[in-house]
Amino acid sequence: xxxxxxxxxxxxxxxxxxxxxxxxxxxxxxxxxxxxxxxxxxxxxxxxxxxxxxxxxxxxxxxxxxxxxxxxxxxxxxxxxxxxxxxxxxxxxxxxxxxxxxxxxxxxxxxxxxxxxxxxxxxxxxxxxxxxxxxxxxxxxx
Ligand SMILES: [Cu+2]
Numbered sequence: 001x002x003x004x005x006x007x008x009x010x011x012x013x014x015x016x017x018x019x020x021x022x023x024x025x026x027x028x029x030x031x032x033x034x035x036x037x038x039x040x041x042x043x044x045x046x047x048x049x050x051x052x053x054x055x056x057x058x059x060x061x062x063x064x065x066x067x068x069x070x071x072x073x074x075x076x077x078x079x080x081x082x083x084x085x086x087x088x089x090x091x092x093x094x095x096x097x098x099x100x101x102x103x104x105x106x107x108x109x110x111x112x113x114x115x116x117x118x119x120x121x122x123x124x125x126x127x128x129x130x131x132x133x134x135x136x137x138x139x140x141x142x
Contacts, residue, residue: 051112052076057087057100057122060130068137071115080105086124091136093118115140 051073056063058081069075081087081100088099089108093116096108115138122132 050074050076052078055079055089055134057081057089057132058083060122060127060132062089062120062122062132062134065134066137067134068139069112070139071112071141073112073138075108075110075112077108078105079108087122087127087132088124089120090123091118091120093136096120112138114138 049070049072051069053064053067053069053075055067055077057079067075067077077089077096079089079098079100081102081104084102086099086101088097090097091108093114094110094112096110098106098108100106118136118138120134120136121128124132
């Protein structure tokens with residue numbers, strides 16, 4: 001096996017091949033920092049990720065209109081309503097429903113446990129028809 005590498009999402013971090021025999025090298029400060037950094041990278045890659053997304057409901061729109069996560073992510077949608085009218089978010093595919101009064105904020109948290117494209121809407125009468133619609137995209141596990 002040539003130089004050890006760690007793949008994390010789109011990023012690839014190549015371990016230094018010249019250090020493949022690190023076990024034979026005495027533990028210098030540089031080696032210690034290298035090993036510590038690799039531990040941090042591996043820990044960051046392990047297990048599902050938490051994806052925090054700010055979502056604003058305003059002027060009969062969701063901003064952003066599209067939310068994209070990966071299957072298995074724990075999703076935190078920080079939904080806020082700076083408007084002067086109430087707004088709701090209904091994402092039935094993940095059993096998420098919340099109503100916000102003007103000026104309100106709430107964080108929805110759930111696991112994106114299935115891939116696909118799912119619509120979410122504001123179900124205050126007339127708001128969906130006015131365009132208050134968004135898409136929640138869950139990319140499948142590779
Ligand atoms: Cu609304």
